[in-house]
Amino acid sequence: MKKIFIHGIVAGILASITSLIYFNLYQSTLGTSFDKVINIGSIVGSSIFGCMLISIGYFLLFKFKKENLKGLLNVVVTVLSFSSITGVISMSLPLDIESPELFPGLAVPMHFFPALAFFAIEPFFKQKDTNIKITK
Helix, strand or coil: CHHHHHHHHHHHHHHHHHHHHHHHHHHHHHCCCCCCCCCHHHHHHHHHHHHHHHHHHHHHHHHCCCHHHHHHHHHHHHHHHHHCHHHHHCCCCCCCCCCHHHHHHHHHHHCCHHHHHHHHCHHHHCCCCCCCCCCC
8 A cells, every 4th residue: 555655656746847847837938927826835735735635545445445436536536626726716816916817827737737647657556456367
């Protein structure tokens, strides 16, 4: 089960790196600065936190021998990622922020990076199925 949590940490780091690259590219390309609203610490922290929550879900599936529900858990994670963007869309930014209408374009994609990273590297951490027997 330690493998599941290593999976979460690695996915969190990958999601953090991806988010930081996207954050810098978005701001430099559009000439905006949202440093007063979102910072490197919050990006890294939320990416790792999100991936660790997914790991806990996977851990619980394996602990209670419900591995066949992994697809359902993936759908739940995706729906929760999608529903989390409502906070970004409804957020009121400080009045001194230039081009506040561009903020959702920065923050919304980053809400999907933890799930995307976790699902993308899952084959490298796949649990062995002990029920399969190979016969000749």
